[in-house]
Amino acid sequence: MMVVMRPRTISPRSLFALGVVGMLSLSACSGGGEPTAEAAETTTSTTTTEVTTTTAAPTTTTTTVPKSTTTRAPTTTTTLPTAEVTELIARATTTTVVDEATFYEAQETEPIAPPTDTYAAEPVISLGRIQIPKIGVDTTMYEGIRMTTLDVGPGHWPGSAMPGQAGNNVIGGHRTSKNRVFRDVDQLVAGDQIIFSDDNGTHVYAVNRVEVVQPTDVWIINPTPTPTATLFACHPPGSTAQRIVVFADLIS
Structure with missing residues (x-):
């Protein structure tokens, strides 16, 4: 967050009005009487600070998801002995003949x-x-x-x-x-x-x-x-x- 300080001078007339309001408020709280002439005649150049707040937008974070990786299992080939293959073929092709x-x-x-x-x-x-x-x-x-x-x-x-x-x-x-x-x-x-x-x-x-x-x-x-x-x-x-x-x- 960045804060910018800009000074501003209040005119004597405005300052006088603010002073009157301030005294009336104080009088209401403390039970005092009318404001004094000294306070009314006092002119002071006051510097006030205006605060301007600037909120920076949040930074957007982009996350890249890694691509899935597929691992293939190795292929295993089993070679049967010739005699065993011959026997299996014979069993598969054996047919019982029935009238x-x-x-x-x-x-x-x-x-x-x-x-x-x-x-x-x-x-x-x-x-x-x-x-x-x-x-x-x-x-x-x-x-x-x-x-x-x-x-x-x-x-x-x-x-x-x-x-x-x-x-x-x-x-x-x-x-x-x-x-x-x-x-x-x-x-x-x-x-x-x-x-x-x-x-x-x-x-x-x-x-x-x-x-x-x-x-x-x-x-x-x-x-x-x-x-x-x-x-x-x-x-x-x-x-x-x-x-x-x-x-x-x-x-x-």
Whole structure:
């Protein structure tokens, strides 16, 4: 801030007026009387100072932001041995050939929904035989999964694949009542054989696993793109709380 001092001389007449005002003010504060003649007649040349204030505008500061710098990570190239590359290419180009007509036939064949009346009458139709050497099963297999059929023997789920076909061949049976054909299926392990014989020949399946599921797990009857067999029965023996399921794959 810069201050400029400019002197100015007040005229005698102005000075006289200022003096009168000053005395009147003082008199009002102190309770004094009229101003004296001496004060009125006194003429003094007084110098007063006029102050002019100049405010300088603030200086504007400009800050330059540095440009962002991008650092690229170094590129790393890994060269695989020739033998490993050849193996990877072979794996990628390996294709399992499945007869197209058989594949789509299996996918388009849908098993029927679980029957709402499991004790309704249905015709008893023989489809062939089922053998499970490990647990001594060798009996006739029928078409249907209602109790009227299962009381006679193991039944094929209508709409599921037939033995030997691409798809899921689903068979149900009893463990405790009537013929008890699937009583000991819990003893089956991976590799045990299940053999179906019908007018189209003999079809041998090998067990790959045994599971216990809930009665609502109807996914066990879903179609499959390859020839499989699924055997199911109530579990544990004498109870309908769960289902024991045997999964097998066609081997010959």
